[in-house]
Amino acid sequence: xxxxxNSFRIDPSFKYEVSAQSxxxxxxxxxxxxxxxxxxPIERFKNQYRPAQVIRAVMLGLREFALDSPxxxxxxxxxSCSERCPQGVHFTDIMRVLRNMAVEQGKINPYYKKVAEAIxxxxxxxxxxxxxNEMRGDLGLPPVTSLDRQEIAKIIDEVKxxxxxxxxxxxxx
Amino acid sequence: xxxxxxxxxxxxHCGLNIAATVDAKAVxxxxxxxxxVVVSKDYKYTCSDPGQEMIKKDVKEQKLxxxxxxxxxxxxxxxxxxxxxxxxxxxxxxxxMVNIREQSSWVHMKEPAKATQKAKELVSMAVARSRLLxxxxxxxxxxxxxxxxxxxxxxxxxxxxxxxEQDYKVxxxxxxxxxxGHMAQLDKTFPTMDCSICxxxxxxVDVAKNPNVTLLTNSExxxxxxxxxxxHVKVLKKARFVNEKKCVGCGVCxxxxxxxxxxxxxMNLGMRKAVYIPFPQGVPAIYTIDKEHCLYFTxxxxxxxxxxxxxxxxDYEQKDQIVELDVGAVIVATGFEPFDPSTLKEFQYGKYKxxxxxxxxxxxxxxxxxxxxxxxxxxxxxxPHRIAFIQCVGSRxxxxxNIYCSNICCMSAIxxxxxxxxxxxxxxxxxxxxxIRAFGKGFEEFYQRARDLWVTFVKGIPAxxxxxxxxxxxxxxxxxxxxxxxxEVDLDMxxxxxxxxxPKGIADLTRILxxxxxxxxxxxxxxxxxxxxxxxxxxxxxxxxxxxxxxIPASVAQAKAAASGVASLLSKGKIRTESSIAVVNxxxxxxxxxxxxxxxxxxxxxxxxxxxxxxxxxxxxCMGCGVCxxACPTKSISLRHFTDQQxxxxxxxxxxxxxxxxxxxxxxxxxxxx
Numbered sequence: 001x002x003x004x005x006n007s008f009r010i011d012p013s014f015k016y017e018v019s020a021q022s023x024x025x026x027x028x029x030x031x032x033x034x035x036x037x038x039x040x041p042i043e044r045f046k047n048q049y050r051p052a053q054v055i056r057a058v059m060l061g062l063r064e065f066a067l068d069s070p071x072x073x074x075x076x077x078x079x080s081c082s083e084r085c086p087q088g089v090h091f092t093d094i095m096r097v098l099r100n101m102a103v104e105q106g107k108i109n110p111y112y113k114k115v116a117e118a119i120x121x122x123x124x125x126x127x128x129x130x131x132x133n134e135m136r137g138d139l140g141l142p143p144v145t146s147l148d149r150q151e152i153a154k155i156i157d158e159v160k161x162x163x164x165x166x167x168x169x170x171x172x173x
Numbered sequence: 174x175x176x177x178x179x180x181x182x183x184x185x186h187c188g189l190n191i192a193a194t195v196d197a198k199a200v201x202x203x204x205x206x207x208x209x210v211v212v213s214k215d216y217k218y219t220c221s222d223p224g225q226e227m228i229k230k231d232v233k234e235q236k237l238x239x240x241x242x243x244x245x246x247x248x249x250x251x252x253x254x255x256x257x258x259x260x261x262x263x264x265x266x267x268x269x270m271v272n273i274r275e276q277s278s279w280v281h282m283k284e285p286a287k288a289t290q291k292a293k294e295l296v297s298m299a300v301a302r303s304r305l306l307x308x309x310x311x312x313x314x315x316x317x318x319x320x321x322x323x324x325x326x327x328x329x330x331x332x333x334x335x336x337x338e339q340d341y342k343v344x345x346x347x348x349x350x351x352x353x354g355h356m357a358q359l360d361k362t363f364p365t366m367d368c369s370i371c372x373x374x375x376x377x378v379d380v381a382k383n384p385n386v387t388l389l390t391n392s393e394x395x396x397x398x399x400x401x402x403x404x405h406v407k408v409l410k411k412a413r414f415v416n417e418k419k420c421v422g423c424g425v426c427x428x429x430x431x432x433x434x435x436x437x438x439x440m441n442l443g444m445r446k447a448v449y450i451p452f453p454q455g456v457p458a459i460y461t462i463d464k465e466h467c468l469y470f471t472x473x474x475x476x477x478x479x480x481x482x483x484x485x486x487x488d489y490e491q492k493d494q495i496v497e498l499d500v501g502a503v504i505v506a507t508g509f510e511p512f513d514p515s516t517l518k519e520f521q522y523g524k525y526k527x528x529x530x531x532x533x534x535x536x537x538x539x540x541x542x543x544x545x546x547x548x549x550x551x552x553x554x555x556x557p558h559r560i561a562f563i564q565c566v567g568s569r570x571x572x573x574x575n576i577y578c579s580n581i582c583c584m585s586a587i588x589x590x591x592x593x594x595x596x597x598x599x600x601x602x603x604x605x606x607x608x609i610r611a612f613g614k615g616f617e618e619f620y621q622r623a624r625d626l627w628v629t630f631v632k633g634i635p636a637x638x639x640x641x642x643x644x645x646x647x648x649x650x651x652x653x654x655x656x657x658x659x660x661e662v663d664l665d666m667x668x669x670x671x672x673x674x675x676p677k678g679i680a681d682l683t684r685i686l687x688x689x690x691x692x693x694x695x696x697x698x699x700x701x702x703x704x705x706x707x708x709x710x711x712x713x714x715x716x717x718x719x720x721x722x723x724x725i726p727a728s729v730a731q732a733k734a735a736a737s738g739v740a741s742l743l744s745k746g747k748i749r750t751e752s753s754i755a756v757v758n759x760x761x762x763x764x765x766x767x768x769x770x771x772x773x774x775x776x777x778x779x780x781x782x783x784x785x786x787x788x789x790x791x792x793x794x795c796m797g798c799g800v801c802x803x804a805c806p807t808k809s810i811s812l813r814h815f816t817d818q819q820x821x822x823x824x825x826x827x828x829x830x831x832x833x834x835x836x837x838x839x840x841x842x843x844x845x846x847x
Contacts, residue, residue, distance in 0.1 A: 007650060007658075007659035007660055007661045008658055008659065008660045008661070009660070009661055009663075010660050010661075010662055012601045012629070015627065015629075016627070028624050028625060028627055029621065029624055029625070030624075031609075031620075031624070031630070032632065032655050052655065053655060053656055056653065056655045056656050057656060059629060060629065060631065060653055060656070060660065062656070062658070062660070065656075065658070087621075
């Protein structure tokens, strides 16, 4: 979509696609006040983190700019921005929509992918190391029951099927 | 005046406006040392109710017969204190005002000691003058209960209706063949989306039918003389070559007329005949022959309109006429002119067919416009699926000289965008803006509605437009300032949101009515907050966009305010005249007529008196400017309230070394520098 002379061509349909997904409906009311950025705790640690810019790129139709943006993967889903937005734009939800769209295009942040793989493998984001059960024993607590991996594989398959019914999405992990 | 002067001096702090710079206490103490000063005080807000009460009490208890207030400009509060004088039983002309705010504290903020010294000097001058002030008789003259309204747009029509309802006789003068102005051209009005002509046409009919209103269309005001209460007006009523009494507005003439020419009312996007009414709802429904295009006038042939007119209303011999009126007040409602964007080359207006102005667009989408309400683009009559608005065209632009915001363009563009999106949700509509100013009632909600309809707002104004020579499609390059990225947008049509500029002829009007213009070129009100529809010429009021860009609600509000101003001035049927006018000492007058030629108010006539021709000043017409008094070679004219003695006393108080000024009739000799 990028054209000559460092200028971008825009894709007006992008905003409709985003807002058509659950969580994307509030997009259109953004009037670029920047409060979401000013309130964001992530922004304090990562200064290229620009939520308002992502919204702007969606509104204008810069599809690649939005879906390639590291911002969509850094959101900690704290909902501070949604809480403080004067126009009721639920940025956090829009980020989820954008992450899903990115994933559908095979664009996934490597760390997210690792987490997802851990869930498939262990049923949770990480496998419990042995010392945890030792500590639990010291405290008089029962050990963490290990999960039935077959059961988990079934659940995950069901989720994938549901997802594909809704969106015909490709398998990405 | 035999009574010994007893002067009260009041130094106002004006909150901190004066007191932060000028030592008001010190000035008050100093004033105590001046001759005939009986009371001298400083006070926080002299114009306040307790401040005025204090002065009234002092007048009574201290038997004051002169009052001086050192405060703001006399233009602000002299009328206030003159009224106070009358309440305290003193002649209003025994009041003297000293401006130590605009003329001292505000301009010498960084030099408080010098500012205080200047304030003292100004006060000592006032005391010197005050001692010589004389009471003047306050006169009233009959005022006419009739009004001239110049301009037949929404503001003029509203003022005329309001005054006619109060039984004032109104003459509404309009330059065009029909009334209506720009509001009649609009399709819908923001933010309520009322159909403009639907809410406006009944008003146009009402004003034309009102027995108290005389409509003079195709007419221009040429001359206004006299003063508030008694203006004399000459109006040029241009020939329309159709007898107004006979024409029934049937339109047969236009249907037979073979000449087609662009219709100005449709921004030249549609055609009209040489005999025409600018738009179907035009009031009065009387046809006009456009002499420049009529075949009979240009080539001496045709006369089809005359042949087919059953009412026998066509009159090729009709002549321009001068209509004379006497009115008590004037309301100026001459409106605005749309900015012509062809001077801004980057937008290619006039060159690229699919670049139109916001007013062109109103006509393009109007149900009674050239396309009968269908949104089609000019180059090929196709539906434009991608449309962009460019804001601030001609406004906020040093190059055009219009640094002001035109007020209406944000909402007008949003309205037009909403109109498009409501009819065609599948169209893409962009608004390239600099700031969105949605300040009025319901405006922000309207802006939200536009976003809800997916109008794309882009902060950034395109600097370049290119056209595909074949398709006539357009491409803009624009920086989205939030992203800091350059984007290119392909479009089918571009609408330039043009601003408002003062109308042609406004310079003539300022001369005719002796009213000023502001730096923006629009007519200037007396006070931006407290006298927003008044002008320095008493009896002349402003309404609508002639005073500055404004929308319909503001124009209507101002029109009502102007009507109310007229009513307050004229309702008593009499009006106070200014007593500070020129008087002639007939014994000394040599009849040289210098004063007659200099008086710009036409207030001096020569009269036979005491066996010779002498100058005679009209008490009603004289504005007290003093030009005649300063020019009179025999010193036989003096200006009441500003006599030579009073002025020279002031000068002596300021510069005691000017001792060769006797205060009588000798001119001041300026000492040569050593």
